[in-house]
Amino acid sequence: MNVYTERKQGSALADFVAEHAQVLSIALFFLLCMAIFGASSQTFLTTGNLLNILRQAAPILIVAVAMTLVITTAGIDLSVGSQVALVNAVCAIAIAAGLPWPLVVVLMLLLGVVVGAVQGWFIAYQGIPAFIVTLAGLSILRGIALYLTEGYSIPISGVPGFLWLGRGTIGSVPVPAILALLIAALGFVVMLRTQYGRQVVAVGSNMEAARRVGMPAKRVLASVYVVAGVASAIAGMLIAARLGSGSSNAAQGFELQVIAAVVLGGTSLMGGKASMLGTVLGTMTIAVIGNGLILLHISPFFTQIVTGAIILIAIWLNTRLFDRGFRFGRGRG
Numbered sequence: 001m002n003v004y005t006e007r008k009q010g011s012a013l014a015d016f017v018a019e020h021a022q023v024l025s026i027a028l029f030f031l032l033c034m035a036i037f038g039a040s041s042q043t044f045l046t047t048g049n050l051l052n053i054l055r056q057a058a059p060i061l062i063v064a065v066a067m068t069l070v071i072t073t074a075g076i077d078l079s080v081g082s083q084v085a086l087v088n089a090v091c092a093i094a095i096a097a098g099l100p101w102p103l104v105v106v107l108m109l110l111l112g113v114v115v116g117a118v119q120g121w122f123i124a125y126q127g128i129p130a131f132i133v134t135l136a137g138l139s140i141l142r143g144i145a146l147y148l149t150e151g152y153s154i155p156i157s158g159v160p161g162f163l164w165l166g167r168g169t170i171g172s173v174p175v176p177a178i179l180a181l182l183i184a185a186l187g188f189v190v191m192l193r194t195q196y197g198r199q200v201v202a203v204g205s206n207m208e209a210a211r212r213v214g215m216p217a218k219r220v221l222a223s224v225y226v227v228a229g230v231a232s233a234i235a236g237m238l239i240a241a242r243l244g245s246g247s248s249n250a251a252q253g254f255e256l257q258v259i260a261a262v263v264l265g266g267t268s269l270m271g272g273k274a275s276m277l278g279t280v281l282g283t284m285t286i287a288v289i290g291n292g293l294i295l296l297h298i299s300p301f302f303t304q305i306v307t308g309a310i311i312l313i314a315i316w317l318n319t320r321l322f323d324r325g326f327r328f329g330r331g332r333g
Contacts, residue, residue, distance in 0.1 A: 022265075022275065022278060023265070023266055023275055023277055023278045023281065026264055026265055026266065026278055026281045026282055026285060027281055029285060030281050030285045030288065033289060033292065034288060037288065037291075037292030040292070040295075040296055041292065041295040043295055044291070044295055047172070049291070049295075051172065051173065051174055051177070053287050053288060053291050054173070054176075054177035054180075055174040055176050055177055056287060056290075056291070057180070057283055057284060057286075057287035058174070058177050058180035058235075058238060059084070059180075059238050059239055059254075060235075060257055060261060060287065061180040061261075061284075062179070062180050062183050062231050062235050062238075063080050063084070063231045063235050063254070064261045065183050065186075065187035065231065065276065065279060066080075066224070066227045066230070066231035066232075067228060067258050067259060067261075068187065068262050068267050068274050068275075068279045069190075069200055069224040069227055069274075070130075070224045070225065070227075071259075071262050071263070071267050071269060071271070072200050072201055072224075072268075072271060072272065072273070072274040073200055073204040073221055073224055073271055074204045074269075074272070075123065075130040075225075075271075076130050076131055076134060076259070076269075077130065077225060077228045077255070078131065078134040078135050078138045078255050079115075079119065079134040079137030079138045079255070080228060080231075080235075080254060081142075081251040081253065081254030081255040082137060082138045082139070082140075082141035082142040082251075082255075083112065083115055083116075083137075083141055083229060083232035084235050084251035085145045085249070085250045086111075086141045086144055086145045086248075087108050087111060087112065087233045087236030087237060087240075088145075088246045088247060088248075088250040088251070089145040089149045089154065089246045090111065090145075090148065091108050091156075091236065091237055091246055092154035092155070092240055092245060092246020092247075093148060093246065094107065094108075095156050095159055095162065096155070101159045101162035102161075104162070108233045109230055109233050109234070111233060112229035112230040112231070112232055112233030112234075113226055113229055113230060114229070115137070115229045115232075116225045116226035116227065116228055116230065116232075117225070117229070119134060119137050119225045120221070120222030120223065121222060123221065123222065124218040124219070124221040124222035125218055125222065138255070142248065146248040148248070149248045151248065153246070153247040153249075155244065155245050156241070156244050156245055156246065157244070162237075162241055163241050163244060164241070165179075165237065165241040166237075166238050166239070166241025166242030166243070166244075167241065167242055176242065179234070179238070183234075184279070184280050187276045187279075191274055191276050192276075196220070199216075200220060200224060200274075201273075203217050203221055204271030204272040204273075204274075205271065235251075235254075236250070236251070239251065257286055260282070260286060261279060261282040261283040261285075261286050262282060263282070264278075264286070265281055266278035267279065286307070289306075289307050289310055290303065293306055293307070
């Protein structure tokens with residue numbers, strides 16, 4: 001009886017590990033990165049540096065939560081970096097023009113809704129591939145930001161309430177980090193506990209089947225791009241508030257970091273499978289790698305190479321070795 005119980009418990013553990021293999025693998029990789037950089041730099045594990053990592057990672061995490069929904073529908077949004085830049089620039093221009101900053105915040109959120117809705121309409125209702133629509137958006141939105149700013153940085157001053165959003169703290173925790181964690185928690189609840197979350201997964205698994213059982217498949221598909229637009233607007237404002245300026249050059253390469261964080265966390269590019277916890281871990285892993293390499297005084301030109309290589313290797317280990325190994329173990333059991 002004891003042998004049977006032990007085998008049953010072992011099988012249950014194997015099933016759990018196999019089911020959550022990708023999240024467990026990125027969690028282990030994250031802890032490994034923390035250990036390596038902690039041992040290599042006396043500054044890395046200090047409270048100030050860890051809080052700085054959270055502050056810098058917040059915009060990426062906010063958009064990554066939304067990107068998780070997009071990729072779960074088997075879509076992609078390559079325009080999020082340009083959306084961030086547009087909001088960043090327009091926000092600075094509006095504040096410089098004398099508009100009250102709370103009104104500017106509302107207007108920027110509405111701008112995110114409009115941009116996301118337009119892209120979502122083309123994708124969901126006109127049948128144009130998300131890659132094409134958002135690739136066009138990447139160019140158009142960045143171009144608009146460049147046109148409005150003429151390539152110059154627009155300073156933001158005299159609005160301490162707005163700047164607090166990017167620079168302030170509650171206790172000792174940065175405000176952007178608190179906001180990002182709240183949005184991540186909301187994303188977790190939406191995906192696991194709401195009908196909308198289930199609809200997003202269903203659309204990503206098989207959109208036609210979801211439509212046939214009565215789901216508003218096209219509306220759900222369009223809505224995830226609206227969510228991405230709102231998230232990008234929040235990220236754009238946080239970056240403007242932290243830097244005290246708006247620029248069309250903001251968030252260069254931002255979309256690649258966001259997509260890498262989501263995929264690194266175990267969300268399938270083929271759709272139908274998502275992990276919000278994995279997205280959080282993926283985002284923090286990328287932030288830790290970037291921060292750790294800087295502390296080790298590695299050339300910023302080389303940092304991108306190292307970061308890209310580490311992400312590629314981690315995803316390869318995640319999808320090929322780690323997952324296969326546990327499947328093999330389950331088969332043997």
